[in-house]
Amino acid sequence: MKYYSLNHKAQNVSFQEAVIQGLASDRGLYFPETLTPLDSAFFDSIANLSNEEIAFQAIKQFVGDEIPENILKEIINETLCFDFPLVEVEKDIYSLELFHGPTMAFKDVGARFMSRCIGYFNKDKKDYKSTVLVATSGDTGGAVANGFLGVKGVDVIILYPSGKVSDIQERQLTTLGQNIKALEVDGFFDDCQDMVKKAFLDPDLKHKNLTSANSINIARWLPQMFYFFFAYKALKKQNKPLIFSCPSGNFGNICAGIIAKKMGLPIEHFVASTNVNDTVPRFLQNGIYDPKSSKATISNAMDVGNPSNFIRIQEMYQNDLEQFKKDFSSYTFSDEETIAAMKSIYKIAGYISEPHGAIGYLGLKKELNNHQNAIGIFLETAHPIKFLDTVEPALNVQLPIPIQIESVLEVEKVSVKIKIYEDLKAFLIV
Numbered sequence: 001m002k003y004y005s006l007n008h009k010a011q012n013v014s015f016q017e018a019v020i021q022g023l024a025s026d027r028g029l030y031f032p033e034t035l036t037p038l039d040s041a042f043f044d045s046i047a048n049l050s051n052e053e054i055a056f057q058a059i060k061q062f063v064g065d066e067i068p069e070n071i072l073k074e075i076i077n078e079t080l081c082f083d084f085p086l087v088e089v090e091k092d093i094y095s096l097e098l099f100h101g102p103t104m105a106f107k108d109v110g111a112r113f114m115s116r117c118i119g120y121f122n123k124d125k126k127d128y129k130s131t132v133l134v135a136t137s138g139d140t141g142g143a144v145a146n147g148f149l150g151v152k153g154v155d156v157i158i159l160y161p162s163g164k165v166s167d168i169q170e171r172q173l174t175t176l177g178q179n180i181k182a183l184e185v186d187g188f189f190d191d192c193q194d195m196v197k198k199a200f201l202d203p204d205l206k207h208k209n210l211t212s213a214n215s216i217n218i219a220r221w222l223p224q225m226f227y228f229f230f231a232y233k234a235l236k237k238q239n240k241p242l243i244f245s246c247p248s249g250n251f252g253n254i255c256a257g258i259i260a261k262k263m264g265l266p267i268e269h270f271v272a273s274t275n276v277n278d279t280v281p282r283f284l285q286n287g288i289y290d291p292k293s294s295k296a297t298i299s300n301a302m303d304v305g306n307p308s309n310f311i312r313i314q315e316m317y318q319n320d321l322e323q324f325k326k327d328f329s330s331y332t333f334s335d336e337e338t339i340a341a342m343k344s345i346y347k348i349a350g351y352i353s354e355p356h357g358a359i360g361y362l363g364l365k366k367e368l369n370n371h372q373n374a375i376g377i378f379l380e381t382a383h384p385i386k387f388l389d390t391v392e393p394a395l396n397v398q399l400p401i402p403i404q405i406e407s408v409l410e411v412e413k414v415s416v417k418i419k420i421y422e423d424l425k426a427f428l429i430v
């Protein structure tokens with residue numbers, strides 16, 4: 001499979017090159033040259049297939065022959081080392097829980113898949129090291145750190161804003177050791193992001209083979225399609241139209257869902273549910289894409305003013321807004337509405353959600369008014385413990401600490417403090 005840049009200037013590249021580069025040389029995102037629907041026989045028999053078999057069939061065409069089948073299967077087995085339960089919270093409304101992985105965020109799926117692909121590509125390269133550089137406002141860093149821990153030929157450097165991630169999130173970044181290093185930046189998330197961007201463009205760092213591990217990287221983004229298939233497998237026998245609502249920030253998750261639909265997965269409609277960072281909901285209303293700088297909310301993993309994957313979605317609809325609106329809606333919600341939803345879900349169903357999932361629920365409820373006899377699924381993208389400062393007071397509950405989290409609470413934090421880009425550069429160059 002070849003990938004082209006959505007800026008249409010750089011050369012088309014292989015899967016391996018696209019994964020290793022992250023972003024094309026013309027700064028465009030990579031997109032697969034072809035999307036081939038899966039056989040109807042696959043969907044007919046999906047209930048008899050394991051998650052691993054489903055994932056293999058789904059991802060195969062995007063990897064091509066660049067990773068041997070038996071190794072790709074191993075990568076998938078290691079990626080999917082946890083469950084993806086569907087919990088019915090109201091009649092015909094399900095929470096698809098994506099948070100049972102090692103860092104309790106859906107980003108574990110993409111991070112585990114990507115790290116193992118890079119590990120495979122590096123296996124025979126002597127004296128070659130790549131450096132994964134990520135800026136995080138919380139969940140990405142932990143998932144990437146955990147996913148890449150111990151992967152041969154890769155150093156991971158994570159930049160996070162000092163004092164602005166939760167205690168649990170900070171520990172997930174700073175306690176692993178080995179090939180994972182955490183840089184604590186005296187500044188905001190945007191400062192971290194700016195330093196990372198600068199490093200990618202810095203000719204003095206070319207020899208470091210820098211790559212990114214956010215959802216612009218195809219190996220982090222594409223495997224996110226898996227769990228849409230898993231939900232379909234579980235709900236197929238009910239024979240009703242399926243509506244998915246994704247709490248959206250950079251729009252990587254929902255974009256992976258749309259790819260699954262283009263591959264033939266019968267999904268009736270998508271909802272991108274956002275917090276007050278409402279660039280896409282505004283676009284659907286007035287047809288003008290007008291990104292704004294991000295605003296801080298309680299669903300902070302979605303505080304994105306200019307969602308990087310939206311361009312991939314537009315590519316799939318060839319910028320045809322009317323066609324796009326048939327498949328896709330987008331709604332925005334405030335922090336007050338989010339808290340009210342968390343309370344209501346808890347009261348009605350006894351179900352503990354967190355701010356991101358609750359926004360997914362709100363968008364789903366709104367859209368279900370337009371569909372009769374449908375089943376709605378909202379993605380619950382993180383475990384409530386990761387947002388305990390919001391969840392516990394809002395619901396007046398005390399959450400037990402899951403084992404994945406307990407293990408990082410016992411370890412001493414290790415980080416290096418930096419202030420400016422030159423500090424990062426000095427750290428990278430040695």
Ligand SMILES: *Cc1c(COP(=O)(O)O)cnc(C)c1O
Binds near residue numbers: 107301382
């Ligand atoms: C990253 C993240 C999101 C947003 O996902 P996108 O793919 O960027 O739209 C939502 N919820 C949580 C908890 C996240 O960590």
